Amino acid sequence: MRDQLQTSLKVRYPELFELQEETFPIKRWGIEVGDGWYLIIDAILSIAHWRVRQGEGPLTLSDCKEKCDTLRISFRGNVDDRLRGAADAALEISARTCERCGRLGERRKHRAVTLCNNCASDDECKHADRSSP
Ligand SMILES: [Zn+2]
Numbered sequence: 001m002r003d004q005l006q007t008s009l010k011v012r013y014p015e016l017f018e019l020q021e022e023t024f025p026i027k028r029w030g031i032e033v034g035d036g037w038y039l040i041i042d043a044i045l046s047i048a049h050w051r052v053r054q055g056e057g058p059l060t061l062s063d064c065k066e067k068c069d070t071l072r073i074s075f076r077g078n079v080d081d082r083l084r085g086a087a088d089a090a091l092e093i094s095a096r097t098c099e100r101c102g103r104l105g106e107r108r109k110h111r112a113v114t115l116c117n118n119c120a121s122d123d124e125c126k127h128a129d130r131s132s133p
Contacts, residue, residue, distance in 0.1 A: 001031040005038050012042075013049045016061045016075075024076070025063040032065040034099035044073050044090050048083060059083070069107040069114045070094045 009031070010017045021027065031041065041064060048059050059077040066072070071094035073087045098105030098116035105116040115123065 001033055001035055001038065005035055006031050009042065009045060013045045015052050015057070016045055016048055016059060018060065024060075025065065026061050029065075033071060034066075036098045036100045036102035036105075037071050037094055039102060040071060040090050040093050040097060041073065044086050047086050048075060051078075051083065056080075066099065066113075069109070069112055 017026075025032075033041070045061065048061070051057060052059050057078055059075050059079070061073070062076045063072065063074045070091045073090055075083060075087075095107055095114060096105060097103075097114065098119050099114050100119045101116060103116040103118070105114045105119070107114045108120055111123065
């Protein structure tokens with residue numbers, strides 16, 4: 001994800017990025033997904049932020065990555081079933097959202113990515129350009 005988008009999340013939900021241990025993947029590699037999933041991540045962080053503000057914390061974002069074509073978000077701290085359910089919902093929504101542009105997408109298992117038709121055809125063109133002599 002572009003630095004500008006990651007920074008906007010850190011500014012809006014600073015407590016979720018505080019006190020991160022060096023071993024947390026989010027500390028080492030940042031948010032490791034495409035910009036198209038920004039709104040999904042924003043929604044989940046908003047839920048976690050609301051819980052912290054209600055005194056249900058502490059919570060820290062520990063990992064945010066793509067795995068098996070879908071978004072995986074994990075937290076450390078007072079993680080309850082509601083937050084786990086929200087992270088599961090994010091996974092399901094990401095399986096239908098283009099990771100690159102955020103439009104309606106589908107999992108492209110042969111390329112291990114979730115893309116809309118436009119981004120998938122762009123990829124096909126780039127791949128064809130690379131393989132041509
Ligand atoms: Zn797309």
